[in-house]
Amino acid sequence: MTQALNETDQATADRLIGAVEHDIAADPFPVKGLDHVLFLVGNAKQAAHYYSTAFGMTCVAYRGPEQGFREYAEYVLTSGTARFVFRGAVSPEAADAAHVARHSDGVVDIALEVPDVDAAFAYAVRQGAAVHTEPTDVTDEHGTVRYAAIETYGDTRHSLIDRSRYSGPFLPGFVARKPIVDRSAAIAAGVQPKRYFQAVDHVVGNVELGKMDHWVEFYKRVMGFTNMAEFVGDDIATDYSALMSKVVASGTRKVKFPLNEPAIARKKSQIDEYLEFYDGPGAQHIAIATNDILASVDAMRAAGVEFLDTPDSYYDDPELRARIGTVRVPIQELKDRKILVDRDEDGYLLQIFTKPVQDRPTVFFELIERHGSLGFGKGNFKALFEAIEREQEARGNL
């Protein structure tokens, strides 16, 4: 099989996303990691094609009318440990058709893999989480998966999944499926195509004005997450762009959820623009971790993915040069590709942001290559927010 996951992939992914030693057994809400991100989209067949061709992902599983599931077609794509599921409504009566009509393409489930669904669910509900799905077993010839789901911001939820007694390609009912892009000729010729990313680093939520602390407290209380140091307060909010941000993470740091809210500033906040067009809170961006951001950006650009622009002045700024010091490539390589760089006491990171990946100015992606830094690119907020505001202006939303 192509690009099959092994222990080395798991170790690589954990290193890339900055996982730390942590005894999950001592946790009130033990989390093994991110299981998958479920997108509800208008056309899952075409989404699966885009993420295969433009994001280099591999389709590994499918479920649809052919398997007796008349409501939806669902495609499971992976890249290293990252797993995205694209679900499109087949039946006009499918509940998810209404979700797409309201929000357009977006993230509905940020699913977590847990060792004990019942214990995690009971803890979350005791701590005030709203129930989406009670714990239940689903079974097919590959074994049993136990899962439950709790509600989070907007129409978003967190499934809690125990797949330790399951050996199928995804979840019961799904069948293995061959990749959409045929890379077999290259593989036969001895060239193993390089993945554009190996793991999901973080998933960011946009919530309403005044609700950021509510959701930070939610993740602390319900999931035992803790605050990470990085946050954007009033100072950055009013100087650069109108948002406030705090980050919560699981004990291992494998699951990291920054939460943004709009702040009142001179201009219309990029978060307000999202909330208006998504018609409520939801997932804003997914950061995907790579060990070669230069190659990934080149490949994705060549396939037609649009990235935010960064002016040359960013790279020519002597203050930035001094702060950044030496990174693994000459700054010119980053400048050529508009890749941003930030450094803190632990190390540095390289990052770049795509433009929104659907018609509405809502969900986008971030490519991130960490070298020690566990941050989120705080030093880049000014340059990044100015780039976002140029796009907002072009859309007539500023």
Ligand code: TYF
């Ligand atoms: O995840 C983060 O916090 C960074 C920075 O609209 C960021 O990627 C924050 C807000 C935003 C885009 C990026």
Ligand code: FE
């Ligand atoms: Fe980010």
